[in-house]
Amino acid sequence: MGRHLTGRAVNLSHAFLDDETPLTPEAVTVTVTREGATTATTTGPALKSGDVYTYSAGALPEGRYAVRWDGGVTAVDLAAVEVVGGHLFTLPELRGTDEDLTPQRFPTVETKLAREVVEAEFQRITGRSFTPRTAYLAASELPAPGELLPFRDVRSVTVLGTSPGPVAVERIGPYAYMPELPDDATGVEVAYGFTNVPTGIHRVAMIYARWLLVAERSAIPDRATSYQPADGGTYTLSTPGRGGAETGIPDVDAVLDGYRLKMVEAVRIG
Structure with a gap:
């Protein structure tokens, strides 16, 4: 589910695929409907450029929306988007944490996806949203x-x-x-959700996003729980799912743990 920020036009794009084969209907109608609504929020024809179709839904209020891409007899696809009141960090803030996070090495699409993963994971781990x-x-x-x-x-x-x-x-x-x-x-x-992102969450969110982006290029195998550098010694790695670790990054997990529902809270509230 793609996330878009309130107060900006929601520009949508879509490609019809049959596995790896592009489908290119001549005309595509896009219908955007707010979750829980019985009538469409906006509808209209998509613009076609090669095998990619685009549609501007305008500025939408905060919430979730279903998107129907109707290519007639050729193909009909359903998608979902969400309009949120904020992000954990901006992409320039993330790139500013490491000189290697350039747009040439890590395009906007890739960095946005990393941010969405971080936002979803932080909510899964803590049970709360740090953005509206x-x-x-x-x-x-x-x-x-x-x-x-x-x-x-x-x-x-x-x-x-x-x-x-x-x-x-x-x-x-x-x-x-x-x-x-x-x-x-x-x-x-x-x-x-939080109206303003807590400072600690803002900081560790960028640490986790940076790790997600560079993990595939690390010299350490994905399944490793320890490693031995060339100069000797053995290091044990913090691993998600082991010893209470969630992300596998101790600094990140420590901050997230402070926002989780503790059993004593559950007893008190119940």
Whole structure:
């Protein structure tokens, strides 16, 4: 799922493939629909350049969107994009940490993908987002009133249905409880995440992204748990999945651990 920043035009591109064979329909219609909506947010014809199709969806509010690339009888593909309120770091900030991270060696597409991986991994490891995001929960997915919402650092909850609008939520620290909703509610949009990236997270996010980019060029094999340099000695490597390590980078794992849900917190909140 590609991530785009709020306040900028969301420019989409797509290539139709049958395994490795490009497909090139003459006309392609693009439909972008916000998650939970029943009508399209925007739709129109895609521009064709070779076997790549592009479409500008304009500036979209924070949230998740389904994208339908309709090439008629030739091919129809579905994709998803997300518009977020911020990133863990900018690409110039990342490149500034290492003189070797030049656009020539690591193109924009590659560095953006590394950033998306870092953002997804940090949320998986800690259970919270360090940037503003908005998620949709259908009525069937909602917890019972008074139960915890499945997101930490909830900023707001907006009910969808016949009478959409914001609802009040009760907060205790980074947690929020599910409020009472109108009977005609079809779901809710939950805005959650840190408004500003914590300094420590900002720093280690770039460390992890840099490691992801250069790992394939390392002289140490991917499966190594230790190595012996030419001048002697043996070094044990921090390895993801072993000894509580998540990323395998001690400095990164130490900072992330401070943002994880601890058992004592769970007992206190319960």
